Amino acid sequence: MSTTSSAATSADPSRAIAPPEEGEEGGVLSGPYRALTLGIVSVVLLLAFEATAVNTAMPVAARQLDGLGLYAFAFSGYFTSTLFALVVSGQWCDRRGPMAPLFSGIAVFGAGLVVAGTAVNMWLFVAGRAIQGLGGGLVIVALYVVVGRAFPERLRPKVFAAFSAAWVLPSIVGPVVSGAVTQHLGWRWVFLAVPALIVLPLAVMGPALRRAEKRQPSGLGAEIDRRRTGLAAMAALGAGLLQYAGQRLDPWALVPAAAGAGLLFPAVVRLLPAGALRAARGLPTVILLRGVAAGAFFAAEAFIPLMMVTQRGLSPTMAGLTLTSGGLSWALGSWLQGRPGADRHREALIRLGFVLTAVAIAGAALVLVPGAPVWVAAVFWAVGGIGMGLAVASISVLMMKLSAPEDAGANSASLQMSDALGNVLLIGLAGVLFSALGGGSAAAAAGGGAVPAAAFAVIFLVMTGVALAGAVLAVRTKP
Incomplete structure (x- = not known):
């Protein structure tokens, strides 16, 4: 999700948006x-x-x-x-x-x-x-x-x-x-x-x-914001260059890395609300945390099936089923944060969501321990799904609460931008770590359990730390 x-x-x-007549009867x-x-x-x-x-x-x-x-x-x-x-x-x-x-x-x-x-x-x-x-x-x-x-x-x-x-x-x-x-x-x-x-x-x-x-009034015609479009192109190109540099792992990688950073970070500063990158209190931290949550969770999730196939010999079907529990429990977490009275504890729900996500990422890595049952990853991923349901939905609710009506659209877009950036940067970081520790070597590609367990362990360790950092920052969501 x-x-x-x-x-x-x-x-x-x-x-x-120009909705149909509000008096129309019937459901969806x-x-x-x-x-x-x-x-x-x-x-x-x-x-x-x-x-x-x-x-x-x-x-x-x-x-x-x-x-x-x-x-x-x-x-x-x-x-x-x-x-x-x-x-x-x-x-x-x-x-x-x-x-x-x-x-x-x-x-x-x-x-x-x-x-x-x-x-x-x-x-x-x-x-x-x-x-x-x-x-x-x-x-x-x-x-x-x-x-x-x-x-x-x-x-x-x-x-x-x-x-x-x-x-x-x-x-x-x-x-x-x-x-x-x-x-x-x-x-x-x-x-x-x-x-x-x-x-x-x-x-x-x-x-x-x-x-x-045909029912909508004519005259949409909003002017294209070429500056914002250009910034989005800069961010995407910069992110791509950084990822390419991370795959090379040689001195020449410094050239695309410098170019990518020079494009990405100035664009991100302008695309996200002021203060987001330094976790300023209130809305900037709320939007930052969306990227932290998405990046940490999905960077770990991307490597779970590969870990189950290469380290435990599972079939692709069984490896993929490991993630099913997280998808189901995410819906449960979203439902829980919407219960009556939950709005009074919004910041606490975000913090709890990050803690549960950190526990899930660390727990899923236990399958790297010889003798640990393979189903332990599915159990912990269910915990992570609840955490993400609590955190992501609460972040969205808090973003709307802290946004003036005229800023709701722009802030919603910033939330999505943070989500995508978190995925790009943290999955990209996971890929760099994986390659640097031998995960992408010719021997690893050849088959079986040739992928070093350390290549997975370090990814899960780093993403656990990122999730815990999100829990610490959650206190700054309160203006």
Whole structure:
């Protein structure tokens, strides 16, 4: 349940939102809304299934493409291109409405799946994942704008709840289906089978979305903020250069590393609220913590299936199932933080969420200890899911609470930017550590348990520390 679990436009979303008549009767599955609801939830289902399926297929894909050294890049490359797409989609929606970015994003996402599924080497596979990230970033922002434009206010919470629920089924069946496909048909079909499934939701929601567009007043036409778009491009390019430098591990790597840092950090300072990088009290820390939570959790999660395959000899299916418990318990954590009275303890819930996440990351690493049962990772990952549900949802609630109405859209976009940045930087760091400790060596790529256990242990140790740092910083969420 990563970056596609929530999104917002990069400008004031009210420019792109003009709801239907509030007096209209019926629910989200009533006549006027049924096709649109089923269509957009189907898109979320496909995105969610692909996100869970990739975790299962990646250990096999990386080995067959002789690309274990770029294993983390295949994950962080997705989030790097998403950085840019989030900003572009928000402004595109503001200017033209959500139809064009939504349908374009779905097409781009499908093209990325084809590139990844037909890749003959790991760099082409990473390129396919980056194209997927562009499409996913366009789609998820556009979907949220669709909800604002096509549904009355009374129905929007139910649609957003359906978005969250759409992640539960893929969390359960995604690893099983992906593992079975990987083992019996090959990992490529995990990617190549999905584009054919995209046609159905497009056909279902296309006419309904066009009707909703016609009901909206003309004159959207918000000006494109070229400065913000340029900053997003700088951030994405800088992040990519830093990741490339981290994979080289030689003196020449200092050149792309310096260029990447020179592009990334000035852009991030301007894209995030003032004071976010130094954890200034209140809203800046709230937004910073979103990236800390996402980065620590997903950097560890990306390496769990590979660890289970190489260190414990599990099949791709069983390795992927290790993560299922986290997807289910995330929904439980989100539900718990929404119970009556929880708002009085919002900062404490964030702190507790980070502590549980740290416990989960450290606990999952216990499978590296000879004799430890393999199911211990699934148990601890369930604890981490609860922690992430508590922390991420509470951070979102607190962000809205601390935002003036006119700043809600921009701050929501900053929250998504922090999420993507946290994933890029911490998954990228995990990849550097993995390669530096021999995880990407030719011997490791050759098979079995040749990947040094230390390559995993250090990643989990570092991400545990990052999560604990988030717990310490949680006290600064209070203005």
